[in-house]
Amino acid sequence: MKHQIIKDQLFKLISESENEYLLKMVHEILSKDEISxxxxxxxxEDQEKELLQSYExxxxxxxxxxxxxxxxxxxxxxxx
Numbered sequence: 001m002k003h004q005i006i007k008d009q010l011f012k013l014i015s016e017s018e019n020e021y022l023l024k025m026v027h028e029i030l031s032k033d034e035i036s037x038x039x040x041x042x043x044x045e046d047q048e049k050e051l052l053q054s055y056e057x058x059x060x061x062x063x064x065x066x067x068x069x070x071x072x073x074x075x076x077x078x079x080x
C-alpha cells in the first residue's frame with residue numbers, strides 16, 4: 001500500500017473516532033515514532049487486545065456517538 005493511501009485512511013479513521021483512549025494511544029505511538037525514528041510500541045498483551053478491540057468497534061457506525069450527544073451526556077464533567 002502506498003504511503004499516501006495509508007495516510008488518507010489513517011486520517012479518516014482518526015478524524016471519525018470519538019474514542020478518547022484510542023486517540024491518546026495513537027497520539028502516543030506517533031509521537032514516539034517521530035522522536036525516535038523507530039517503532040517503540042511496548043504494549044502488554046491485554047493492552048494490545050483492547051486497542052485492537054477498540055479499533056474493530058470503531059469501524060461499526062452503530063458504535064459511534066455523535067459529538068453533540070457526547071457533549072450532552074458528559075456536560076456535568078465538562079463544566080457546563
